[in-house]
Every structure is written in structure tokens, then in C-alpha cells.
Amino acid sequence: MTLKRNTWLLILMASIVFSFLFFLLLTNNRVEYIGKVDIALGTRVKVVVSADHPERVINAILREFHRIEDKFTVNEKKNDKSVISRINQSDTYPVVIDEETAFVIERSLGLAQGTNGAFDPALGNLIKLWGFDRISDADFEPDVPTQEEIDRAVRLSGYEHVSVEGNKITLENGVALDLGGIVKGYAIDRGVEIGREMDTDATGYIDAGGDIGIIGPKFGGDFWSVAVRDPEGEPDDYVEKVFLEKGAVVTSGDYERTFEIDGKRYHHILNPKTGRPVRKTKSSTVIAPNAMDADVLSTAGFVLGGEFASIMLPPLGGQGYFIGEDGKVKTTAGWHFFTERR
Amino acid sequence: MHETEKSVMRDADRTRRIVFLSVVVVLASVIHFFEMFVPPLLPVPGFKWGFSNFVLLIVITSRTVREALLVAVLKGVIGTLLAGRFLSPAFFLGLFGSISSVFIMAILMKQRFGLIAVSVTGAFINNMIQLLIAALVFIGSFRLFHLAGYLVIIGSITGFVNALLCFGGILWLEKTGFQYYSHRPHRDGRN
Amino acid sequence: MTRLRLFRVKDLLLYIAIACVTIGVLLTLNRTGSDMIIVKINKTTVYRFSLLEEATKTIESDNGKLMDVVIKDEDAYIKNSTCPLHLCEEGSIAQTGALVCVPNRVIITYDTDQMDYDNEDRRGYDLMTK
Numbered sequence: 001m002t003l004k005r006n007t008w009l010l011i012l013m014a015s016i017v018f019s020f021l022f023f024l025l026l027t028n029n030r031v032e033y034i035g036k037v038d039i040a041l042g043t044r045v046k047v048v049v050s051a052d053h054p055e056r057v058i059n060a061i062l063r064e065f066h067r068i069e070d071k072f073t074v075n076e077k078k079n080d081k082s083v084i085s086r087i088n089q090s091d092t093y094p095v096v097i098d099e100e101t102a103f104v105i106e107r108s109l110g111l112a113q114g115t116n117g118a119f120d121p122a123l124g125n126l127i128k129l130w131g132f133d134r135i136s137d138a139d140f141e142p143d144v145p146t147q148e149e150i151d152r153a154v155r156l157s158g159y160e161h162v163s164v165e166g167n168k169i170t171l172e173n174g175v176a177l178d179l180g181g182i183v184k185g186y187a188i189d190r191g192v193e194i195g196r197e198m199d200t201d202a203t204g205y206i207d208a209g210g211d212i213g214i215i216g217p218k219f220g221g222d223f224w225s226v227a228v229r230d231p232e233g234e235p236d237d238y239v240e241k242v243f244l245e246k247g248a249v250v251t252s253g254d255y256e257r258t259f260e261i262d263g264k265r266y267h268h269i270l271n272p273k274t275g276r277p278v279r280k281t282k283s284s285t286v287i288a289p290n291a292m293d294a295d296v297l298s299t300a301g302f303v304l305g306g307e308f309a310s311i312m313l314p315p316l317g318g319q320g321y322f323i324g325e326d327g328k329v330k331t332t333a334g335w336h337f338f339t340e341r342r
Numbered sequence: 343m344h345e346t347e348k349s350v351m352r353d354a355d356r357t358r359r360i361v362f363l364s365v366v367v368v369l370a371s372v373i374h375f376f377e378m379f380v381p382p383l384l385p386v387p388g389f390k391w392g393f394s395n396f397v398l399l400i401v402i403t404s405r406t407v408r409e410a411l412l413v414a415v416l417k418g419v420i421g422t423l424l425a426g427r428f429l430s431p432a433f434f435l436g437l438f439g440s441i442s443s444v445f446i447m448a449i450l451m452k453q454r455f456g457l458i459a460v461s462v463t464g465a466f467i468n469n470m471i472q473l474l475i476a477a478l479v480f481i482g483s484f485r486l487f488h489l490a491g492y493l494v495i496i497g498s499i500t501g502f503v504n505a506l507l508c509f510g511g512i513l514w515l516e517k518t519g520f521q522y523y524s525h526r527p528h529r530d531g532r533n
Numbered sequence: 534m535t536r537l538r539l540f541r542v543k544d545l546l547l548y549i550a551i552a553c554v555t556i557g558v559l560l561t562l563n564r565t566g567s568d569m570i571i572v573k574i575n576k577t578t579v580y581r582f583s584l585l586e587e588a589t590k591t592i593e594s595d596n597g598k599l600m601d602v603v604i605k606d607e608d609a610y611i612k613n614s615t616c617p618l619h620l621c622e623e624g625s626i627a628q629t630g631a632l633v634c635v636p637n638r639v640i641i642t643y644d645t646d647q648m649d650y651d652n653e654d655r656r657g658y659d660l661m662t663k
Contacts, residue, residue, distance in 0.1 A: 037631045037640050044633035138636040140617040210663035218659065229663035235624030241658055251662040259618055285662060403537060450547070457537060459544030466551050494555045509539060
């Protein structure tokens, strides 16, 4: 059909307007999340980011994880770049350390005091005895130590024998450091910091073996819904869901780094006093403003048990959800703030 | 006709050709230039909408295919040069896309299809070729073809708009009286 | 010269052809995405499998066999791994999003960069803490 000039003009205008609107609509939800999975700090690390150059951000975050792994883990067989190994193996004290190391160790000591030792960064000898520092190696051989060995290791542990003054650290009593309970949290915090430095509008999260740090809210304004794993069920069963747009959430469980011998399960969260895996808790989840605190407090909560944890953790900045070995659930007073989309 | 009259006619034709094609190339280049600053549709560097192609359609319907190809190449070169993106992925995608589009549209016009359908098909081919090259050369996998359906919709819109722009362009050119064509594309009672 | 028309009856042929080509492309060339998984050993992509073909694939490196990957019901999980604790054998890729064996340095993910951030509608949550 041929067209009269005016009708044609009308149709042209209309279609240009329409395509412009359509185009606006399309470019609005352009928020795309890119994710990558890597192995670091003995666990699976997943970084999900929406930013101007997501790949660059993700790679920078993963590089930081590897740097922290090299610096702060105690697996002597693997590397000699570890500052912690150097401190542990030194013949004389005090040992000079850098600012970052001093920061992390001081923070762990502060939290050790705050939790009355439920979290203890100086259990190196105990952890080494059980082998939990090598548990992610291909040649790990699970073994249960004797009572004497355990007692001896307990004697050679304890944060009270560690002191930091400025840039110098002193270990007494033959204790050894193991920062496994705080290093993942620290790495997550550093990762979040790097992400935000590279792009102030970056959103997304870091998931390091189930320890979560939020980089930015979902789509720029919505909450991320984080499920708390059911310790007994299938890998995708959850007992609770929390909504976070910032901060961190970390869970310690008896199903994670564990080995079984003669039908008995031995997991990596040890009671600093008895030197044996804590039995009274199945899972301890803590939400805190940063991942370092959340990591420490979830370990502490596991060791303390739900009753004590629900009282002791909030003053330290953590809200928690604890499942006892009998299945009973205990939460801190402010936990419910997070279980709703507010 | 006298020999001299014929040669004068030929010179006149040539002049008109140069004038027309120059204007057309400038127009297409400018549109192409602006298209580069619009956010890309695909998560691929350099993917274009294709509004600059209505110009090609005008040249196809009123002049030769060879000239249309020339315009296609020139608009890509000039447009990207102006934007500082010469020889970028955008350049190659746009180039191959519009050249393929020209061939298809020329064939279809010859086969007497309707203008809208020709334009839509031209846009479709343009987008598909861009998708193919982006997938093979730049990305290295066929992951992009997820977006094929989405592209067809975009292509239809640009195709439709381009057809109208072409039609309007021809009407306008007729009105000016300027003999822009090498063969008359449009004859109704008024001409 | 004939009239320059906007629409002729034979246009329908073109529209149908376009539709067919698009459908054809979507069906065949769309072989990547969430029906393909890739297996990386030590950061290098070594295997690529389709989740649509049921099979048990063996993952090997220079050190010998590392594990089996069982593909069934458009899902995949690890079996017979040589790692000491077999933590990687728990769950499937549909449940956890990625299968990772830390001691063997194996990472198995869907062959797509884009993450399904809208998991909440599908699974009930975006991510899980454990």
C-alpha cells in the first residue's frame, strides 16, 4: 500500500518514540552479575560482582585472597612466605612484624579476651596435632591423637601467652599461633574493600567456603537473601533465611572440616581447655558488620554454646543463631532484625 | 542524440552522482558516529543498532548496488575515524554487518519484496552477522547466541523504522526535483 | 520501474523465514549455557561436558585419575574422588552451584560467566552460609 504523507510521518514518529522507550527499558536493568569460583585458603571462594569492569574486580579480589593465604597460613610444608610460620618458629622473641600482621593479631587477641578465650588465636600446637592445618592437602591422613598428646598441646596453647607491642610480638610458653579462625574473615573484608575501591558503585558478594561478605546490595538497593544451612539435611536445605545488604555472615559447623574414624566424627572447632572437638553445638551462625568479627564470633559461639553465646556475642557486635547438639535453637536478641526484608 | 549532448549528459550525471553520494555518506557517517555512543545492546564491544542503514536502502532502491557498497564502507570508516574507534571491534562488526545487509537487501528489492520486509531482513542479517563474528572472533564461543531472540526483536524495530525513513527520504528527494537516481524507483500518478 | 511499496503479500515469506532461522539458531547453536559444565584443574579448563548426555566421566591429570563425574538427570556430582576427606562428593552442581575438590584443585562450574542472581525465585535464596 502507498501511504499518505501525513500518515507516514505519524507512523515514523510513533516508531521512533517507541524504539526509544524500548531502548530505555532495556538499558535500565543492565545490572549483570558476573561470578567466578577459585580455590584459596583451603576452601572454595566464589566472587559475584556487578561493576564497571567486573572481571578486573574479581581477579583483584582473588589475588588478594592468595596473597593473604601465602602470608597468614601455617602450613610449613607448603610455603616459607608465611609470617605466622616465621613467628612460630623463631628462636628469640620479640619478633618484628609489619603493620598488617600486627593489626590482625591484635584484633584476634582483643576478641579472644572478649570471648573469654572461646576464640583463641594461639592454638597452633593443638591444631597441628589434630592435623586440621593440613586438612585440605591431598596427602592428609586423619588420625586421633592420644590423651597425653592432647594434654601436652593444651599446655602449649593459650592467647594469654601472646603479647603485641607496637610492631613487636612475643610468644611465651612455647605456644604457636594459628589464625585459621580469623584469616578467612580478614580476607573477605579486604576483598570487599578492594572491590569498593575499584568501583564505588560495585555490588555483589564474596562467598569463601560459606563465609559471606557483602560488597554491595543486590541490584543496588535490594537485600541478598542468605540461607543458613541445615546441618542435618541436603546441601541445599536451610533452617533460616537472613536478609543482608551490607556486613557479613559466617557459619561454623560440625559438618565442614571433619574426618571420621571408627564411626566417630572429629571436626576442627576445638575446645581450648579440653583440646577436643566441641560436641555441644552443631552449627553457629553470626552476623556482624565485618567478616573478621563474624568469623571469630561464630567460632566463639560454637565453643560457648547457644546459651552463653546469645548473651556474650551482642556486646561484641554479633547477632547469632545457634543449633545445639540436641537440635535446640538459640538466637541472640537482635537476630530477628535480619530475618525479615525490612 | 548528438555526441556532445550525450557527453554533457554523462558529465551532468557524474556530478549529480558525486554530490548525492557525498551527502549520503556524510549523513550515514554522522548517524553511525552517534550510534557508537549509545550503550551497547550486547555484552560485546561494538555492537550497533543499525539506524544508519536506511541510507543504504535509499541508495539500493535508486542507484546501483556498487554505490551502496561504497557508501557502506565509507560510513563505517568515517564514522569510526571520527569517534576514535577506527579498526576497533565496532568497526569490523559494523562493516561486515552492513555489507552483508546491502547484498541481501539488493537481492530482495530486485525480487520485488515490500520495503518494510526488505529492511527488516537487512537488519536481521546485519545483526546475525555481527553476532557470528563477535562470537567466533572476539568471544571465542557461541555463548552469545542466547541473545538471538532478543536481537530479532531489536532488528525488527530498526528495520521497520529504517524502511519508513527510507520511504520518507525518497519522497522528500522527489519533492526537491533533484535527479538523485540512476533509475526511477518510484512512479505514481504525480511523477 | 515498479512502484516502491512498503508492503507486499510475499513479505510474509520473509517474516516466516526469519522466524524459522531464529528458532533454528536458538535450538542448535545454543549449546553453551546451563546445559554445559566445564572442569578446571588448577585453573586450566580441561574438560567440557554436556549435562544432557547421561554418563560417568573420568577426570584425570598428569598424576593419574582424580575422580569421576556422574551426569544424570541434567545434573552432575562427584564420585570416587582420590582426596582424603571426600567433602567434594556431597551434593550436586544443581544444589550448590559449583563442585570443588580442594585437595585435587578441581573446580566444576556451569559453562557460563553470568551468575543466576535471581536464585531467590528459583531456589528460595540467593546464597547460602555454611
